[in-house]
Amino acid sequence: xxxxxxxxxxxxxxxxxxxxxxxxxxxxxxxxxxxxxxxxxxxxxxxxxxxxxxxxxxxxxxxxxxxxxxxxxxxxxxxxxxxxxxxxxxxxxxxxxxxxxxxxxxxxxxxxxxxxxxxxxxxxxxxxxxxxxxxxxxxxxxxxxxxxxxxxxxxxxxxxxxxxxxxxxxxxxxxxxxxxxxxxxxxxxxxxxxxxxxxxxxxxxxxxxxxxxxxxxxxxxxxxxxxxxxxxxxxxxxxxxxxxxxxxxxxxxxxxxxxxxxxxxxxxxxxxxxxxxxxxxxxxxxxxxxxxxxxxxxxxxxxxxxxxxxxxxxxxxxxxxxxxxx
Numbered sequence: 001x002x003x004x005x006x007x008x009x010x011x012x013x014x015x016x017x018x019x020x021x022x023x024x025x026x027x028x029x030x031x032x033x034x035x036x037x038x039x040x041x042x043x044x045x046x047x048x049x050x051x052x053x054x055x056x057x058x059x060x061x062x063x064x065x066x067x068x069x070x071x072x073x074x075x076x077x078x079x080x081x082x083x084x085x086x087x088x089x090x091x092x093x094x095x096x097x098x099x100x101x102x103x104x105x106x107x108x109x110x111x112x113x114x115x116x117x118x119x120x121x122x123x124x125x126x127x128x129x130x131x132x133x134x135x136x137x138x139x140x141x142x143x144x145x146x147x148x149x150x151x152x153x154x155x156x157x158x159x160x161x162x163x164x165x166x167x168x169x170x171x172x173x174x175x176x177x178x179x180x181x182x183x184x185x186x187x188x189x190x191x192x193x194x195x196x197x198x199x200x201x202x203x204x205x206x207x208x209x210x211x212x213x214x215x216x217x218x219x220x221x222x223x224x225x226x227x228x229x230x231x232x233x234x235x236x237x238x239x240x241x242x243x244x245x246x247x248x249x250x251x252x253x254x255x256x257x258x259x260x261x262x263x264x265x266x267x268x269x270x271x272x273x274x275x276x277x278x279x280x281x282x283x284x285x286x287x288x289x290x291x292x293x294x295x296x297x298x299x300x301x302x303x304x305x306x307x308x309x310x311x312x313x314x315x316x317x318x319x320x321x322x323x324x325x326x
Contacts, residue, residue, distance in 0.1 A: 003040075004040075004041070004044060007037050007040050007041055008041070010033065010037045011034060011037040011038060011041070011120075011124070012124075013033075014030050014031075014033035014034035014037055014128075015030065015034055015124065015127055015128045016030075017029065017030035017033065018030030018031055018034065018128035018131065018132065019127065019128060019131045024068075024072040024075075025072065027128075027132055028065065028068055028069055028072065030128060031061075031065060031068075031096065031128060031129075032065055034125070034128060035057075035058070035061040035062075035065070038057070038120070038121075038125065039054050039057065039058060041117055041120070042054045042057065042109075042113060042117055044114075044117075045114070049111075049112035049113075050112060050113065052109075052112055053109040053112035053113050056105055056108060056109045057105070057109055060095065060105045061096060063095065064092040064093070064095035064096045065092070065096075067088060067091065067092040067095070068089060068092040068093070070088075071085050071088045071089050071092065072089075086136070086140060087140065087142055089136070090133070090136070090140050090142045090143055091142060093129045093132055093133055094129075094142070094143075094146050096129045097126055097129045097130070097176060098172075098173065098176070099146045099149075099150050099173065099176050099177070099180065100146060100149035100150040100152075100153040100154065100173055100177075101145075101146070101149050101153070102146075103150070103153060103173050106121070106169050106172070106173065107157065107166045107169035107170055107173075109121075110165045110166055110168065110169035111163050111165050111166050111169075113165070114208070115165070115204045115207050115208040116204065116208060118165055118168065118169075118204060119200055119201060119204040122168065122169070122172040122200055123193075123196070123197040123200050123201075124197075126176065126179070126193070127193065130179060130180075130183060130189065130193070133180070133183055134183050134184070134186055134189065139184075143180060143183075146177075146180060147177050147180045147181045147265070148177070148265070148268060149177075150173050150174065150176050150177030150180065151174055151177035151178070151268060151269055151272050152268075152272055153170070153173060154170050154171065154172070154173035154174025154175070154176070154177060154272075154276070155170075155174050155272035155273070155275040155276050156272075156275065157170035157173070158170035158171055158174075158276065158279045159275065159278075159279055161215075161279075162214055162215050162216070163213065163214055163215075164207060164212060164213055164214060164215060164283070165213060167215075167279065167283070168203070168204075171238065171276060171280075172200075174272070174273075174276050175196055177269070178192065178249070178250065178253050178269060179192055179193065179196075181253060181257060181262075181265060181269065182252070182253045182256050182257065185256045188252055188253065188256050191249065191252060192249035192252060192253060195245060195246070195248055195249045196249060198245075198313065199234065199237055199238055199245070199246055199314075200238075202234050202310050202313065202314075203234050203235070203238060205306070205310075206230065206231055206234065206310070210223075215282070215283055215286070216286075218283060218284070218286050218287040219286035219287055221287075223287070226304070226307050226308070226311075227307055228287060228288060229311060230307045230308075230310040230311050230314075231284065231287065232284050232287075232288060233310070233311055233314040233315070234310060234314055235280040235281075235283060235284050236277070236280065236281075236284075236314075237314045238276075238280060239273070239276055239277035239280040239281075240273055240276075240277070241277060242317070243315075243317050243318050244314050244315065244317060245313060245314050245315070245316045245317045246314070247317060248317050250273065253269075254266055254269075254270070257269075
């Protein structure tokens with residue numbers, strides 16, 4: 001237990017090293033330390049799945065780290081043009097993020113990890129690479145391509161999934177497209193990331209609490225109506241449906257992109273967000289419609305405080321708007 005706590009502390013510190021660094025070598029050291037601290041957390045419960053997940057994660061991150069270090073060293077000795085250097089550095093960071101078209105490793109290892117580790121991978125592990133891209137302050141074609149492909153693949157990839165972990169992995173790729181789209185606006189993507197992290201923690205908490213890993217489990221779990229409502233609201237919030245809190249970061253992103261006159265990109269992002277909302281609804285439909293007559297508001301024991309907290313947090317957007325008007 002003590003060693004696990006130490007790895008969590010070092011995971012946080014390694015991200016802080018990368019975020020606060022002012023040179024490429026320090027950033028690279030932070031990313032390497034971050035990778036080495038996350039692998040023992042994946043292997044916390046050793047079995048075939050976790051070992052495979054750790055190996056895939058290690059190989060993918062090592063390739064991107066080698067590419068990043070090679071480009072940094074070549075840039076120091078002026079062995080490449082600035083355009084080529086920026087292109088390959090961006091590719092290495094996108095591989096680390098799991099952004100499309102370099103995404104195939106992420107849904108694969110998501111299915112082999114526990115929900116807690118999945119939550120860390122989808123949230124905390126994205127902060128350092130996103131900060132690096134934000135600090136580069138470039139309008140690279142590879143980033144623009146990655147935004148569109150992440151949004152499309154993240155939406156389309158989750159449609160036919162039966163594994164909730166894989167589906168949430170594709171959902172994370174879709175949200176990553178939104179984050180990359182507003183990455184040039186420092187304050188905006190940080191707000192988006194904070195709200196997305198809060199929603200993901202609530203979602204993974206519920207999945208972990210009921211040990212849900214596949215869609216067909218949703219209809220067989222005995223939940224009362226308050227718990228069903230917390231699940232339903234969290235899923236709709238993840239899809240960005242107003243007036244839930246998940247709509248706020250997408251609203252911020254759309255407003256930021258309107259100022260940049262990126263109308264075509266906004267249209268693509270909104271249209272494919274409707275697809276993600278569709279597969280979130282598909283997960284919830286069986287649960288909402290099943291056992292409707294047999295389960296009452298007062299049946300089975302549940303943690304009322306945590307459930308009500310999730311419902312209140314998802315309903316915060318109207319409260320924020322009301323307070324802003326006052």
